[in-house]
Amino acid sequence: MEAVRRLMDLRHRGRAEDLPVVLAEAAPLLGADAAVVLLVDYGQEALHPLRGTPLGTVTVRTVEDTPAGRAFTTAEQQWEDGFLWLPLLHGAERLGVLEFRFTAYPAEATRHDLEIIAALVAELIASRRFYGDAVEHTRRRMPMQLAAEIIWNQLPPLTFAVDGTMVTAVLEPCYEVGGDAFDYAANGDTLHVALFDTVGHGISASALTTLTLNTYRNARRSGLSLADTCRSIDKWIRAQYPGAFVTALMGELDMASGSYRRISAGHPAELFLRDGQTLPQLPTPNTLPLGLGHMLPRPPEVVEQQLEPGDALVLYTDGITEARDASGELFGVEQLSDFMLDSLGRGTPAPETMRRLIHTIVSYEQGELRDDATAAMLQWRRH
Template sequence: MEAVRRLMDLRHRGRAEDLPEVLAAAAPLLDAEAATVLLVDYGQLALHPLRPNPLDPSTPHRVEDTRAGRAFTTAREQWHDGTLWMPLLHGAERLGVLELRLKAYPDDADRADLAVIAALIAELIASRRFYGDAVEHTRRRLPMQLAAEIIWNQLPPLTFAVDGTVITAVLEPCYEVGGDAFDYAANADVLHVALFDTVGHGISASALTTLALNTYRNARRSGLSLIDSCRSIDKWIRSQHPGAFVTALLAELEITTGAYRRISAGHPAELFLRGGRALPQLPTPNTLPLGLGHMLTRLPEVIEQQLEPGDTLVFYTDGITEARDVTGALFGVDRLSAFLLENLDADVPPPEVMRRLIHTIISYEEGELRDDATAAMLQWRRR
C-alpha cells in the first residue's frame, strides 16, 4: 500500500518523467531490486526505458525475440532468471512492459499485487503523458514529420475493447503518415468506427484528414445518422477544399445484437471473416468519395449485415493491398485474407495480428512504403 500511495501521489503532483524515480524508490516495497518502465516505440519494434538512466546499462528489448517482447505481444507476464516482465495495459491498449528484478518468483498473491501496480503505472502513463514530452521522447526513434504529428494527435488509442468486442488499428509509415486516419467511439450499445484515406500527401493531406475526422466526430456527437454524417463531411470538404476528396468507410455496430451498418464512400470493402474463411465482400462503393457527393443526386446507401459471434471485419486503405514487391506484384486482397486467417486461426490477439500485418507490408515493400498503409480490425463477440 505504501508503494501504491507513492505512485498515486503522481496523479496530482507529478509528470510522466517523474515515474522512474518514484518507482525506483518504491521497488524495495515490492520486494524488487529494481523496477523499470519499458515503452513500445511508434513502430512497435522495441521496448525502451522511460527516461533511461545513463548509469544503467539496460538496453532496449526487441519485440520479436525477447521475453520482454513476448510479455508485450501476448499481454501475459514472463519470467526468466530473476526478472519478471508484466504487460502495461491501459484498458486494452498496449503501452509497454514493467520489468522487475526479483530475488525469487513471486507467489500467486504477490503476482496479483504486482499486476495491480502495473495497472496503476499504465494509468499514470496514460493520464500524465500530456503534461510533458517524456513519453513521446521515449517512443520516437526517428524525427516525426509535422503531417504525422498532426494526425497522431487526432487519433484515439490504437486498441479498445468493450464487452468482448475489440477494435484495433495500425498506421505506417508512423513518422510520415499524413493522409490516413481512423476513429471509433462506444456510445451506449453502439460502436462507431470510421476509416479515412485522403488524396495526396504531406501537410495538405493531414489538414484535409483533420477536417474529415473532426467533422465525423461532430456529426456523430450531434446524433446524426450514417447518411447525414456522410453528407456533412462531404459538404465541409467541398466547402473548404474544393476539388479534393477523401475515401471512407463509416460504420456502426450494435454491440448487443451484432447488427452492422456501413457506408463506403469510394473506399475498398472491408474483409469479412467467419469461422476460418473469408465471406463475400459487402457491396462497395455505396456513394462517391467525400467531397464529390454533389455529383450524385441520390443519397448514400447504407449496407446492413447481421454478424455472428466471433465474426471479424478488417478495414484497410489501398496502401495495404497495393503494396508491391521488387517484381511489382501487388500484395492484394487474397494475400491479405490468407495472412489474417492464418493468424486468427493461431489465436493471435487482434492487436498483435495488426502489428504483424503492418510489418509484413513493410517487409513486402523492402522497408520503403510507397503509400500510407492503415488497417483496423473489428471483432465482435456477444456480450
C-alpha cells in the same frame, strides 16, 4: 501499500518522467531489486526505458524473440533469469511492459500484487503523458514529420475493447503518415468506427484529414445518421477544399445484437471473416468519395449485415493491398485475407495480428512504403 501510496502521489503532482525514480524507490517495498518502465516505440519494434530512467540501469528489449517482447505481444507475465515482465495495459491498449528484477521467483500473492502495481503504472502513464513530452521522447526513434504529428495527435488509442467487442488499428509509415486516419467511439450499445484515406500527401493531406476527422466527430456527436454524416463531411470538404476528395468506410455496430450498418464512400470493401473463412464482400462503393458527392443525385446507400459471434471485419486503405514487392507484384486482397485467417486461426490476439500485418507490409515493400498503409479490425462477441 506504501509503494501504492508513493505512486498515487504522482496523480496530483509530478510528470511522467518522474515515474522512473518513484518506481525505483518503491521497488524494495515490493520485494524487488529494481523496477523499470519500458514503453513500445511507434513502430512497435522495441521496448525502451521511459525518459527519466537512470542511464545504464536497463537495456532496450526487442519485441521479437525476447521474454519482455512476449509479455507485450501476449499480454501475459514472463519470467526468465531473475527478471519478471508484466504487460502495461491501459484498457486494451498496449503501452509496453513493467520490468522487475528479483533474486528469486516471487510467490503467487506477490505476483498478483505486482499486477495491481502494473495497472496503476499504466494509468499514471496514460494520465500524465499530456503534461510533458517524456512519453513521446521515449516512443520516437527518429524525428516525426509535421504531417504525422498532426495526425497522431488526433487519433484515439490503437486498441479499444468493451463487453467482448474489440477494435484495433495500425498506421504506417508511422513517422510520415499524413493522409490516413481512423476513429471509433462507443456510445451505449453502438460502436462507431471509420477509416479515411485522403488524396495527396504531406501537410495539405493532413489538413484535409483533420477537417474530415473532426467533421465526422461533430456529426456523430450531433446525433446525425450515417447518411447525414456522409453528407455533412462531403459538404465541408467541397466548401473548404474544392476538387479534393477522401475515400471512407463509416460503420455502426450494435454490440448487443451484432447488426452492422455502413457506408463506403469510394473505399475498398472490408474483409468479412467468419469461422476461418472469408465471406463475400459487402457491396461497395455505396456513394462517391467524400467531397464529390454532389456529382451523384441519389443519397448515400447504407448497407446492413448481421454478424455472428466471433465475426471479424478488417477495414483497410489501398496502401495495404497495393503494396508491391521487388518484382512489382501487388500484396492484394487475397494475400491479406490469407494472412488474417492464418494469424487469427493460430489464436494470435487481435492487436498483435495487426502489428504483424503492418510489419509484413513494410517488409513486402523492402522498408519503403509508396503510400500510407492503415488497417483496423473489428471483432464482435455478444455481451
